Amino acid sequence: MALTVKTKKKKGVPIIELIGRAIDVDVLKFTKKLNACYKQKCKTVVIDLTRTNFIDSHCLGSIVYFHNQLEKENKKLLLFNSCANPSSYVTRLIELTNLNKVLHIVDSLDSIADAK
Numbered sequence: 001m002a003l004t005v006k007t008k009k010k011k012g013v014p015i016i017e018l019i020g021r022a023i024d025v026d027v028l029k030f031t032k033k034l035n036a037c038y039k040q041k042c043k044t045v046v047i048d049l050t051r052t053n054f055i056d057s058h059c060l061g062s063i064v065y066f067h068n069q070l071e072k073e074n075k076k077l078l079l080f081n082s083c084a085n086p087s088s089y090v091t092r093l094i095e096l097t098n099l100n101k102v103l104h105i106v107d108s109l110d111s112i113a114d115a116k
Contacts, residue, residue, distance in 0.1 A: 002020055002021070002026060003018060003019070003020045003021055003022050003023070003026035003029065003030065004018075004019040004020055005017070005018060005019075005026075005029050005030050005033055006019065007033055010046075010109055010112065011112060013042070013044045013045070013046055013112050014037045014040075014042055014045055014046070015046040015047075015048050015080070015109070016030070016033045016034060016037070016045065016046070016047050016048065017048040017050075017051065018030060018047065018048065018049060018051070018052040018059075019051040019052065020051075020052065020053065020054075021052075021053060021054040022052055022054065022055045022056065022059035023054065023056045023058065023059070024056060024058040024059075027058045027059050027062055030059065030062060031062050031066075034047075034062065034066045035066075038066060038069060038070065042075070043075050043076070044075065044076045044077075044078060044112065045066075045070065045075075045076070045077050045078070046077075046078045046079075046080050046106070046109070046112055047063065047077065047078070047079050047080065048080045048109075049079055049080060049081045049090050050080060050081065052090050053088070053089060053090070054089055054090070055089075055090055055093060060093075060097065060099070063077070063079070063099075063103070064099070064102075064103075067102070067103055076104055077103070077104065078104045078105070078106050078112060079094070079103050079104065079105045079106070080105075080106050080107075080108075080109055080112075081094065081105055081107070
């Protein structure tokens, strides 16, 4: 399944939803959305991974890059990865790479107001 990237807002915070497989050939459409949020001077950006079934190193690299860019400006990049499926590939990959210790992960979109 090719990657579908949707953007929505909740409580004024942009949420970029990745649906399907986030692999190198599709990362450009994802990074364009992230870059647009970055240029809009958003204080918080959420990446919704709940419907993402695979992420490769290109996508992870983009997430880490934008995390670092936003952190430099005292802004936040949050990953929404529901605990409803803790054995998912994406959850395991985030834990295996120790990105769960670096990135801000929320298990509910309601918690984004607290993380702002």
